[in-house]
Amino acid sequence: MTTAKPDFWRSSGFHLLQPDARGWLRVTPDFLRAYLARPEMRPVEESCRAEHALHGALLDNPVRPVGEADVSALADEDVQHNYRVVLRFRDLLIEHGTLEAAYLAIVTSGRGDVPVLFVEQLVHAILRNVLSGCTDPMRLRAAELFFRQQNVSLDSGRVMLADEEVVEMYAQTGGMGGLGQLLVESMTPMRQVELDVLDDDNKSLYWDRSDRFDTVIDFRFTQPGVDAFARVMEAWIAHFLEVRTRIQPMQAIHDEHWSWHIGLDAGATEILNALYEGEDVGPDDLQRILGLFRMEIRDDRAVVASMRGKPIYLGLAMTPDGKLRMKPQNLLTNLPFSEGA
Known part of the structure; x- marks a missing residue:
């Protein structure tokens, strides 16, 4: 009886992609739809009729051509900007066919019109593919350095790396979400929340929380x-x-x-x-x-x-x-x- 390998990084969008014969990730309609589901792309009740129509048409066919006239017809200028950014990225993905080819095109051309966040998301998905057979959580945590900024703490000779976004979130809310924010604003003391430092004894805890990016890695030599x-x-x-x-x-x-x-x-x-x-x-x-x-x-x-x-x-x-x-x-x-x- 074989044991199924734990899944990880569901947030990468890897499950929406398909590997080609080379092992690179082909762009799929469902992967493109994920960008249409971003908060800044979803229409709200007050959105104009043209925005609702364009968003619905793209959900039906994420690769449909969209002209400048379609974007300019949107009433909100911020929404126009968001569409231009996402559609430019979408067209790049479609042009190159795979995430890897698109990533190489971005980093070798020096083009600055792709948001850093989108580039990091490409790296996230590509590494999920690269590490599909990985059974070592320590390696997966180390791979987070490729696509998530780290906060460095030099403590008693140790070199501790923690996810910068998570550290900032804990600093603001104590890890308690909206309740924590209210406590901060009311100057109510909160218990200190410490992140788990991965080691050979506890590293299996990574599997259940890989998408939380809330573990710490010791980056000292020999570790x-x-x-x-x-x-x-x-x-x-x-x-x-x-x-x-x-x-x-x-x-x-x-x-x-x-x-x-x-x-x-x-x-x-x-x-x-x-x-x-x-x-x-x-x-x-x-x-x-x-x-x-x-x-x-x-x-x-x-x-x-x-x-x-x-x-x-x-x-x-x-x-x-x-x-x-x-x-x-x-x-x-x-x-x-x-x-x-």
């Missing part, structure tokens, strides 16, 4: 969370580029022949660039580095000749105010690949 993050990076690269890599956490870079590095966020890029150039980096900036990794690309033929057999160093850093905003696209766009690889 399971760091290794789990490395495994997710390997899977991410393999899924998009069909290239095998080996990524290992490390504490420092000691390499006289340091040739290539990739910052996994803006801060890490800046710090690694300075170190590579031999510039002095202050202790405050060095402390911002949360993780260093050594990558080896196993498929030599994919790499430029000058980098074959050489490691690539990866860095992850927090902002000066203790936030972590990973850029997973850097793992796909900044590798030293040869022409045609």
